[in-house]
Amino acid sequence: MSALTQKIVHAALNAVTLADAEVVQALIAQSFGAENRRPVGDKWNNFGLMGSSGSYDLKLIELVTNMQDSVIERFALQRHGSRAQVPFRTPFEATNELLRSLDSAGQSRLAVTTFEESDPPASKTKRLTAVFRDKGCGMTAASVPNTIFALGGSNKEDALYLQGAFGLGGAMTYRNAKAVVVVSRRDPALLRDEEEDRITVSVVRWQDNTKGQTAYYLVDRVWNAAGDVAEPWSCPHEDYDDFEPGTHLALISYRVDGAHRRREGDAKSFDVVTNTRLIHPVFPTRFVNNTTRGRGTTLEGLAHRLERSEYSFDRGEETLPFHHQGRTYQLPVRYWLFAGAPKEPGGRDKFLASDHAVLFTSNGQVHHHWSPRDVRDQTGLNRLYDRLLVVVETDELPIHLRTSLFTADRSELVRGDVALRLEEAVRALIQDSAVLREANNALIRASYQDKTDQPTAEIARRISRALTVKGFSLGSGNGTGGQGDGQGSGRAGGGGGSLKPVTLHPDPTVIKGPATVRAVVGTTRSITYTIDVEDSFYEGRGRLQAFCDHPDIVGDREITTGKGHNGRVRVMVAVPETAGYGTYELRVVLEDWIRAAGGLGQRLECITKLELVDDIAGSGAGTGKPTKGAQGNGGPGPGTNVALRWTSHDAEDNWDRITVGSVEDVPASILAEQQSDYAELRALGEQPIPTILLNQEYPPFKKYLAARNKELTSDKRAREQYAVGVGVSLLLLQQKLDKIKKSGESMPDDDFIDEARRAAASAVLAVMPAFDDLAKEVGLPG
Structure with a gap:
């Protein structure tokens, strides 16, 4: 020594x-x-x-x-x-x-x-x-x-x-x-x-x-x-x-x-x-951590933390069938809805690492993740995105496939055909979930509570007319319609898509679903069915089964069925890459189930035509048929494909005082329920309406109104002009962002987008004084 x-x-x-x-x-x-x-x-x-x-x-x-x-x-x-x-x-x-x-x-x-x-x-x-x-x-x-x-x-x-x-x-x-x-x-x-x-x-x-x-x-x-x-x-x-x-x-x-x-x-x-x-x-x-207090902490994983949390979370699970090289793998998917928004008790930021919302795991650890913004942009869950955790377990996939899917440092997917198909299947699973859409819509409704019901429909019509002059188009009401992949109700023809409450019974009486659904060969298709039975039915009394007459689509292998939630059950079909095009029969069956009072119940079934295609043209949401809208004949009325709502940064999650506003899709039925001047939209049901949210507390706007109020008898016209100018700008910016997203290019970060919105608001405010002066000269009412 x-x-x-x-x-x-x-x-x-x-x-x-x-x-x-x-x-x-x-x-x-x-x-x-x-x-x-x-x-x-x-x-x-x-x-x-x-x-x-x-x-x-x-x-x-x-x-x-x-x-x-x-x-x-x-x-x-x-x-x-x-x-x-x-x-x-x-x-x-x-x-x-x-x-x-x-x-x-x-x-x-x-x-x-x-x-x-x-x-x-x-x-x-x-x-x-x-x-x-x-x-x-x-x-x-x-x-x-x-x-x-x-x-x-x-x-x-x-x-x-x-x-x-x-x-x-x-x-x-x-x-x-x-x-x-x-x-x-x-x-x-x-x-x-x-x-x-x-x-x-x-x-x-x-x-x-x-x-x-x-x-x-x-x-x-x-x-x-x-x-x-x-x-x-x-x-x-x-x-x-x-x-x-x-x-x-x-x-x-x-x-x-x-x-x-x-x-x-x-x-x-x-x-x-x-x-x-x-x-x-x-x-x-x-x-x-000896850089601070030096006390030891045992790290037992997020799943353990969620299980022992003092907060109660809505949670659920489904099985995603994923087909690869002649075999279908069934991937467990679990989700949690956090009790509060970020920075609130029970919020996601108290449990989750920053930018983690959808987790792709292998051997219990994350190998790839989506941020909340990814969830918002990819699935349209514009209110739920920062309260959601989804975990996709890939352990069912062979180890050689998993190692080819993820980078060596487990930070992201290796971009290739299989990885892209997997992400698309997960995106569709989240987007088409009736449970998650219901939760998202509940948050939208809550955001309308205790707000002043300021009439804005006429301003929205002016915005719509301005956009029409510019050749602008919106998928929710300009005649472009939905994806054309289904008949009957539901987002993208998914069936059972109407989110109206289902009257539930101790025993089921009916199964309802779409008459026809289109599915792209090589992808996983999500279809929602309505079954009017209480959720507890699925805890031992009955199980939904689905069968297809396509020889390569086998029940309980290529097809998985979830448990019911509020009267809806999801069926997912993994269509093999080798499946031939054509129309087949998808039969959804409930049989050998136990009645609440004992004994076996009657057989119930619903048959859907499953069209296997190479591609589905079109974009938007709807029933597969073109819808009438702003300039069409037979729609609720001109200008109704755009809505406007005044709000404030205190009332909106993730806004601050210098937020100008944003654009979000809101189901027509919610707008009709919550704001009386949009009542005519009720006929459009769940069709998403691009809705402009404007921060009425935005400091430059408030300062402008304060200055002009000394000269004008009312700020009504000034508010309307600001809303029209900024509203058009926000929608045009949103259209550009949607094109970027659809092309697969990198999206600008949120700071850049917020700055672009502020620039648009500044431009509108810069020309408004001249308009006000002109209005006074010609004697227009203030």
Whole structure:
């Protein structure tokens, strides 16, 4: 044992600043008597190989799952000897068996993440040192270059009981740190006969090249090319016997975006992000934030947090059939509706990481997600989008397909045909959900409560006429109609789409659905049926079944049926890519069900014609037939394809005082119910009406009115002129945004859109004084 050896290990375990890491590196060079450099990944141009898009805060989760894998590996190999003998097919199978003797607290101590202050403090620079310490299998000096310092070629490829696959995730964090310090000791029980029980220490530093940088570490001899034997520094474990088997990895002075939060429970803090990303972890981990209070927190996953929450959430589940290469996989889909809006008690920001609303998971962790804005833009849930959590579990898909679907750092989908079809199926499932649309409409209705019923229909007609002159078109009332894929009621011909309350009975009496539905070959089609029975019926008394006479569409495989909710049941049909075009019969049946009073009930059924097509032309919502509208004959009246409502930033979620307004689709029936001058829209039912919301408290507008009121007897005309000018501008901007979204191009961010709206309002206000003066000259009433 030497003083230098102890000094190296001690300094490495306590390194939290760049200066500390440099000391360790210098001590290793002193011990070697030379500075032999070996690049991470055995490639001198490794800087680019460690880069990827996405948040570096989220990439930290990779090191948490690496710790979990290390622990699972240790227990699995201790029991079974070699990977070939390990019988577990998933990480959950492994942990349920291997860690069953440990409670949640005991399991969490096997993998601990600690945040330490870096230089200078994270609160000023957003830099901190993240330390990951596991009690896992550990590494030998010889294995370090091929494991933790490898780039690709994962040694986990053949281990289905481990979460990793690519061998890239952890290394993706290195380039965001000023240095990386690794201390590791292989579990003695796992050492081969010729291997010594040693502690390995290594420091990754960056060297500047003529073009770019290279991450390197010091080794015991000269390294020239891949295949050369050169190992990092190590010493016998007796020289520092306090270090238990496992690995200590410190990301020194790591740049973060939100993980430096002083308060836990924030939507960007590490605890919330980890609980969200590891929504159902293979086992709990521990988090200690020494940049603040230093108290440990056990991270057990979002699912656990939601289950034990004091708030009650509306929740539901469905099964999404997804067809791929001749087989249909049934993916569980669960959703939660949060009790309040963001920043309210029970709001999503108290539970979920920022920008996470739809989660695609594999092995209990998020591999891809949609933001609330994505939900709003993709599904039209314009009020529910920031109160919704949807979890799509992909574990049913083969592991080779899952690894091809997601990027190595589990940040997003790899864009390809299968990924796009999966996202489209999920989008349709959310958009066509009667339950979610009902919840969205309930929030719209609530937003109208206790508001002054200011007549605005005539202003809306003026806006509509102005748009018609400009050649503008709106899908909800200009004669373009719906998607043409159904007969009968319902959004996009989905059937049963009218959201009028269904009178429910203890026993069902009827099944209603669309007469005809179109479905694109190779996609999943969602169809809603109305069954007039209480929800409790589906808890053991009866189950809806669906059958199709197409030979490739088999019930309970390509077809799934959900449980009823408020009189509606969803049927989902996965149409294989190989299915031939034509019209087939979809038979929805309820039989052998038990009456509330006992005995079997009568057979009920509904038959829908299922038309399999190559494409569905058109856009919008409706019944598959063109609808009359603003300039048509037979509609509710001219100008009724646009609505207007005055509101304020205090009354609207996600608005502030400088919000000009927005455009949202509102079902015609809700407008008719809530504002008397739109009563004629009742005949349009659930048809969405583009509705302009204007902030009557917008400061420049209020200031203008205050100034003009000194000269005019009434501000009525000024308000109308402002509403027409800004309303037209907001609708034209919305049309442009819809075109961008439809084209698949990147959407401008919300800040840019808000600025565009403010610019439009400023332009309108700039010309209004001239109009007011002209009105006075010609004697128009004020």
